Amino acid sequence: MKLENCSLRGRLALFTSAAVGVLCIVFSIVLLFTLNRVATQNLTKEVTAVGELAGYYVDRGELVNPLPPISNNLIRPVQVVDPHGRVVAATRDLQHQPVMAHFFPKSPHQVASAVVCNSVLPGGCHIVVAQQVYRDGDWTIYSAAPTLPFYVYPGVTAILVTGTVIFTIAVAYGARRTVTRSLRPVDAIRAQLDHIRSNNLGRRVPVPVAKDEIYQLARSVNQTLDRLEDVLEQQRRFCSDASHELRTPITAIRAQIEDALLAPEDVALDALCNAVLPSVERLQSIAANLLTLTRLDAGVLYERESVDLAELVAAVLNSHQATRRIVQDLAPGVIVRGDQARLRQLIGNLIDNAQRHASSTITISVRQTNGDSPLAGEVAELQVLDDGGGIAADQRETVFQRFTRLDTARSRDAGGVGLGLPIARQIAESHGGTLTIQDSNTGARFVVRLPLPQPPGG
Template sequence: MPARRSWSVRTRLTLIAVTTAALSDTAVTAVALYFLHDLADAYYPGEPVPWYVHPGLFAFLVGMSLLGVVFAGVSAYRTVAFALLPVNAITSELTEITSTDLGRRVPVPEARDEIRELAQTINQALDRLEQAVERQRRFASDASHDLRSPLTAMRAQVEEALHYPEDVDWGPKAQAMLASLDRLQAIVADLLTLAKLDAAAPSARERIDLGRMVADELDRRERRVTVVRRLEPRVTVAGDPLQLARLLTNLMDNAERHAASTIMVSVSAHEGKAVLEVLDDGAGIAPAQREVVFARFTRLDAARARDAGGTGLGLPIAREIAQAHGGSLVVEDSSRGARFVLRIPLARRASDPGRPSGRPPGRAAAG
């Protein structure tokens, strides 16, 4: 059964105003007639005075009451219509917003009233919706962008084996297909990590000695190049240990792919921030490309191009993790190679909530 259409807000408010005016006018007319009766009784004592003692005055009172009701109804209708103009504008703009055009926003009235608050709340909801849709689009774009390469390579290898089975060396062919599968698995894992970071899902926060964590992670890595450590102790941050370990792993993987022979890793505290630096002695990154490297699936020039081991998502993931911890990850100047600098807030001491943990910068501890 379809829902019965109710009256509009304008109609309901007008009826309330008319009803209120009618009741008020009736009360005023009754009071006026009562005093008119007393006045006539004062002038004609001892004589009965009927309610219609002055028909002309009575008609005037009734007519003015009816006119007041009509005036109240018209005024209420027009006043409510004027007051609802911002609501009509908001409704009109909302009907024009589609999933492919989420950049539009409803107009915000200048008057500081409830309608202004409503418009601001709607715009904030549209901001969140646009960000969510943009995250979905980015994930779909990322997924389709680089998944094609390993899938195309595997398809070509399988088709070659089917067409020329007698000429296929199955050992190298299997190794090539396994390498494509490994790359595909790495891309899928990175895409899932990005999806979780994009969703801004809350993660567990622990007090972490950043220097000790970096030392432990470096100890677990296979040595491909010389790694120089300058790790200051007691630099404590509040964060997700798995995410921060992943951030360091991505920075180290990137540095190892481009280092000529040496990587320097340092941890220090400065101006209320924990600072992690990873510096390689490779070709370096041009200033114009220092933000480009954090874009997903970015390919730089030949000197810094990612090799077959990279997915093009390591540095974007590292920056997302840094931002999720209230920090930043940038490429800064260096005399040689690329210098990635992470800054995240120091954890506050339990005994002193207003003062961050970690000592001032001092002599670095070699690790």
């Protein structure tokens, strides 16, 4: 089975056990190497002691061949070589054998050692120690012992191998068990997510008690579900409202056409077209507004250019058929950067809204101001004020919801479908600005604030 097909707990357990196994093997090798080095040093000292004992007999002139018995714990192959390079004495196992080595210590008071592999010393390689004793010349004593294997003591190696296997298995089991317990909240979150459908978005994933990374994950998932539920609820409400708004003009058109079909001889074509045309225009307006909202929601990019806000307001007023008296207070030279067509639509929507609800007068002003506070920096401000009935403070955010009309004044007879103000706010926000309703002595005062372009190098 491929590693990528394993579960997370399996991969973590495998990785942990492999890492621990490698560490145990490295530790065992280092330990065996250290033991081998220490044991070799001790063996060299022991071989040196055997040679010193033979040197004692040479120094006293009591040399015999074969060499006199050595204590059982110091029995080692030994050769005594005279100043002429002849073997004059040796232990019983090296009788009638040539010199076991051909190296010498640098001085009589030093000891030289080397690993020698030859036929004189049977049984493989040996550690040979050379010492010199002066008696009518330099006598050399060679003592030897078989080299130690790398593992030194088989029992220690067996313990290390067994311990490595047991410890690796224990760590793998512990790691898998720990990961399994740690991932239980994740399994609970996944199981709950699997049961969440579009008709039960009110369900939430369980949040573990321990405030760890999984706790943060569960909180983020629940927050995402909250936002998703809100978005879907808005979509349902939007679809319901859009269907309701579209059904009204369609029903009117159907009724007028059916009446014409029942008595075609009594219906004039121009009269029928004039009766149907307002409903068609309303359908066209709703479809255009829905398309605009779709593009705004999708965040479609647009070209930014420098726009004189006062000139744009004046152009919009010239293209509108005024039904109320309009008072203009437009400060020149208030430049913003944005999409001219969208800003024109924003201004037009606010003017249309004001004309529907104003009693007699609409006041439009453009200026450059510090915004809400001096620390906020200068902004371009557009105000549209009507002298109508106004909007209660607790309903000022409601009017920016799609298809919202507060009272009979905002009815279909007045021409509004509840999309103009939401579109205007989204256009303002897409330009980095705001659209709010603020206090006024009479009527409703809509305030648009847009950021001014940064000066070069600012």
